[in-house]
Amino acid sequence: MLGSRIEEQERMIELVRQGACKRALQEMDEKAVQKMRPEQVSRLLSALIPFRSRPAREIEELVFQNGRWSWTEKDEEGFWLHEQIIRGGRVDMAAKAAERIRKREAGDSGLSFVWAELVVYLLDKCQRLPARNMLE
Amino acid sequence: MDEEESCRVLESILAYQDLELLGIALKYTRNIPTELLQVPEDERENRFMRELLNLYVKYIDIQDDTKRLWRISLCCGAEVMAERLLKKTEDYQYLPQIAEGREEVFDLLLGVPARKVLDEVKKEVLYSALVSEHWKERLETLEQKGWTKSSRQRKGKIQFADESIRRLEKKKYASDRRGKLEQVADKERIRFVKAYGQE
Numbered sequence: 001m002l003g004s005r006i007e008e009q010e011r012m013i014e015l016v017r018q019g020a021c022k023r024a025l026q027e028m029d030e031k032a033v034q035k036m037r038p039e040q041v042s043r044l045l046s047a048l049i050p051f052r053s054r055p056a057r058e059i060e061e062l063v064f065q066n067g068r069w070s071w072t073e074k075d076e077e078g079f080w081l082h083e084q085i086i087r088g089g090r091v092d093m094a095a096k097a098a099e100r101i102r103k104r105e106a107g108d109s110g111l112s113f114v115w116a117e118l119v120v121y122l123l124d125k126c127q128r129l130p131a132r133n134m135l136e
Numbered sequence: 137m138d139e140e141e142s143c144r145v146l147e148s149i150l151a152y153q154d155l156e157l158l159g160i161a162l163k164y165t166r167n168i169p170t171e172l173l174q175v176p177e178d179e180r181e182n183r184f185m186r187e188l189l190n191l192y193v194k195y196i197d198i199q200d201d202t203k204r205l206w207r208i209s210l211c212c213g214a215e216v217m218a219e220r221l222l223k224k225t226e227d228y229q230y231l232p233q234i235a236e237g238r239e240e241v242f243d244l245l246l247g248v249p250a251r252k253v254l255d256e257v258k259k260e261v262l263y264s265a266l267v268s269e270h271w272k273e274r275l276e277t278l279e280q281k282g283w284t285k286s287s288r289q290r291k292g293k294i295q296f297a298d299e300s301i302r303r304l305e306k307k308k309y310a311s312d313r314r315g316k317l318e319q320v321a322d323k324e325r326i327r328f329v330k331a332y333g334q335e
Contacts, residue, residue, distance in 0.1 A: 103164070116141035123148040135160045
């Protein structure tokens with residue numbers, strides 16, 4: 001049962017990676033995202049970075065609202081999730097992700113480097129409000 | 137958050153020139169390293185730096201790089217920081233620049249006991265006041281506060297007239313209207329100083 005669920009989740013990630021975001025969206029809902037493990041959510045977000053289509057953005061929304069992701073998941077090239085977002089030039093994604101990494105939690109969980117790099121990136125891109133929220 | 141990370145965040149906020157964000161960040165960084173402060177290059181940077189130095193004076197360690205802090209404070213006219221530096225370091229070599237600075241900066245001179253300042257420095261202060269925009273009022277104020285009295289000879293007066301005239305006469309002016317106006321103003325200064333020298 002669990003095995004098939006994981007397989008299903010991996011299939012979704014693969015669909016997004018291949019650019020079949022519309023199909024992935026049809027098969028995805030809030031609960032499916034909530035059930036995903038943080039490493040999988042990270043990989044899903046990572047797969048979404050190159051895509052800016054409407055279905056891709058809807059998946060993003062689903063993930064940002066319902067998912068819990070791991071900041072310490074690296075891609076094949078060894079980049080952290082936040083580095084992938086920055087490299088992909090996804091200011092919008094960084095701003096949304098930033099809502100979930102406030103100063104205090106970042107410090108407590110050893111993620112201060114992620115926090116600092118995202119604040120610097122957002123300020124560099126003149127995203128004052130998300131940067132301000134992160135600083136609070 | 138380690139020091140390097142907080143430095144990077146502060147550096148970005150300073151580049152973004154946002155005092156509110158800086159205020160939030162200072163709640164946990166508690167310090168602005170002097171090396172992050174840049175000498176302002178335009179009016180916007182000038183205003184930002186002045187507000188920053190006046191508002192967050194306590195968060196800057198003045199022992200860090202006093203020379204740099206003096207330079208930045210005088211460049212942007214941050215009177216609160218300049219006052220703190222003056223109190224802590226008693227660096228009287230900066231008094232001439234204070235005499236030439238913004239009105240709020242000039243007022244710092246009034247808190248310095250003139251008798252403690254060397255005659256040579258006083259001469260420079262008087263010359264700087266003379267070349268400032270509000271020179272008449274400034275020289276008058278300085279005279280009232282005893283800046284024209286010699287520290288060496290009691291009842292003696294600082295002889296700054298000849299040297300000031302020489303320096304003013306050496307000045308080069310642009311050939312435009314602004315240069316002409318400046319030249320006229322300097323001639324008035326020379327007349328005033330000559331009268332002072334004959335007193």
